[in-house]
Amino acid sequence: MSWLPSLKTATPEEGYELAIKLSRMAVKKTQPDDAARERMRPDYANNADSLTQVSLVVATNFQTVAKANDYWKS
Amino acid sequence: MSWLPSLKTATPEEGYELAIKLSRMAVKKTQPDDAARERMRPDYANNADSLTQVSLVVATNFQTVAKANDYWKS
Amino acid sequence: MSWLPSLKTATPEEGYELAIKLSRMAVKKTQPDDAARERMRPDYANNADSLTQVSLVVATNFQTVAKANDYWKS
Amino acid sequence: MSWLPSLKTATPEEGYELAIKLSRMAVKKTQPDDAARERMRPDYANNADSLTQVSLVVATNFQTVAKANDYWKS
Amino acid sequence: MSWLPSLKTATPEEGYELAIKLSRMAVKKTQPDDAARERMRPDYANNADSLTQVSLVVATNFQTVAKANDYWKS
Amino acid sequence: MSWLPSLKTATPEEGYELAIKLSRMAVKKTQPDDAARERMRPDYANNADSLTQVSLVVATNFQTVAKANDYWKS
Numbered sequence: 436m437s438w439l440p441s442l443k444t445a446t447p448e449e450g451y452e453l454a455i456k457l458s459r460m461a462v463k464k465t466q467p468d469d470a471a472r473e474r475m476r477p478d479y480a481n482n483a484d485s486l487t488q489v490s491l492v493v494a495t496n497f498q499t500v501a502k503a504n505d506y507w508k509s
Numbered sequence: 510m511s512w513l514p515s516l517k518t519a520t521p522e523e524g525y526e527l528a529i530k531l532s533r534m535a536v537k538k539t540q541p542d543d544a545a546r547e548r549m550r551p552d553y554a555n556n557a558d559s560l561t562q563v564s565l566v567v568a569t570n571f572q573t574v575a576k577a578n579d580y581w582k583s
Numbered sequence: 584m585s586w587l588p589s590l591k592t593a594t595p596e597e598g599y600e601l602a603i604k605l606s607r608m609a610v611k612k613t614q615p616d617d618a619a620r621e622r623m624r625p626d627y628a629n630n631a632d633s634l635t636q637v638s639l640v641v642a643t644n645f646q647t648v649a650k651a652n653d654y655w656k657s
Numbered sequence: 658m659s660w661l662p663s664l665k666t667a668t669p670e671e672g673y674e675l676a677i678k679l680s681r682m683a684v685k686k687t688q689p690d691d692a693a694r695e696r697m698r699p700d701y702a703n704n705a706d707s708l709t710q711v712s713l714v715v716a717t718n719f720q721t722v723a724k725a726n727d728y729w730k731s
Numbered sequence: 732m733s734w735l736p737s738l739k740t741a742t743p744e745e746g747y748e749l750a751i752k753l754s755r756m757a758v759k760k761t762q763p764d765d766a767a768r769e770r771m772r773p774d775y776a777n778n779a780d781s782l783t784q785v786s787l788v789v790a791t792n793f794q795t796v797a798k799a800n801d802y803w804k805s
Numbered sequence: 806m807s808w809l810p811s812l813k814t815a816t817p818e819e820g821y822e823l824a825i826k827l828s829r830m831a832v833k834k835t836q837p838d839d840a841a842r843e844r845m846r847p848d849y850a851n852n853a854d855s856l857t858q859v860s861l862v863v864a865t866n867f868q869t870v871a872k873a874n875d876y877w878k879s
Binding site: 594595596599603627628629630631632634635636637638639641642643645646649650654655656 | 659660661662663664665679680681682683684686687688693697698700701706707710711713714717718720721724725
């Protein structure tokens with residue numbers, strides 16, 4: 436089963452969760468070692484600027500997901 | 510109740526508030542510890558470059574919200 | 584009266600001014616203390632990289648405002 | 658006369674020049690002191706990362722200008 | 732054979748892989764020396780902020796690929 | 806002859822090359838001294854984060870070029 440079968444989600448909130456998933460996947464594919472990623476977690480989870488950049492990536496992916504769902508208008 | 514039931518807002522100003530909410534939610538979901546986030550607040554609230562980056566995230570999310578509302582034209 | 588009654592402006596130049604206003608508002612909402620923001624002003628106003636990032640935020644907001652005005656074509 | 662009477666340009670190259678102008682204007686409006694900006698010039702003009710960020714701002718503004726001109730298709 | 736014959740992909744997941752490929756290609760074209768790129772790998776693969784920026788590039792390219800595929804709606 | 810006669814390219818690969826050209830042109834116009842740019846080359850060509858930012862600029866310009874070519878669909 437694909438980790439990304441579709442960009443469609445039932446609700447905006449699920450769309451936002453998908454944007455987070457898309458944001459993390461690029462990190463995972465660049466650093467596939469789970470333990471290495473886990474070790475870095477405190478570095479960004481406790482740094483305000485790091486968290487802001489994470490939020491920028493999510494915002495960029497949310498643009499894509501929201502568009503794909505026609506902004507959940509209908 | 511969802512924290513994001515819809516991207517629709519009555520006015521541009523409410524849309525801007527929603528963009529701020531979207532920007533903060535990614536931070537909250539990455540660092541769910543309220544106290545940890547509170548401790549970091551002075552780090553970015555008193556740093557000009559940090560605030561500029563926060564504003565970039567809000568601008569990116571506002572693009573999405575404004576589009577979802579057809580720029581509040583009608 | 585709302586600080587953002589509409590994204591419509593009469594001219595591209597006014598649209599650019601609105602983009603600057605949108606960029607500053609996110610900073611103001613994150614750091615509401617006027618004196619604190621004033622103290623930070625020399626930090627970014629005299630730093631080339633800081634100013635470039637400010638310009639990136641304005642560019643991102645100008646995309647939104649220009650689109651909302653159909654690029655002032657008509 | 659406005660510094661930005663229109664987003665329309667006759668050619669893609671002129672559109673790119675307008676994107677540069679838009680990028681510089683946000684800097685000028687944030688730091689209106691000509692001498693201060695001139696002093697900072699060597700800081701970014703001789704720093705590779707600074708120049709890359711300048712290019713990101715121009716790219717973002719060029720998206721807007723190109724769209725306003727329907728990509729100079731006709 | 733071109734490394735980029737088309738922006739069309741059969742699935743969203745393949746589209747995401749193409750976004751990663753596009754992101755890496757700009758690096759390769761700026762630093763064509765394979766050994767030099769390989770030497771830098773630990774620098775970004777073990778740095779949280781570097782990985783976040785990589786994810787931002789992928790998100791930006793995924794916007795393009797997703798749009799080119801009409802979000803794999805049909 | 807203009808360095809940017811059109812945003813149209815025959816193929817996606819040529820479109821990507823044009824995105825690289827657009828990315829470099831902003832640098833060239835900000836630092837017109839060829840020798841100065843050449844001196845900076847090792848700074849970014851051997852720094853992973855610098856290369857990631859270069860890739861972000863190319864991704865942003867590629868969005869514009871791809872849209873101008875209707876994603877080479879026809």
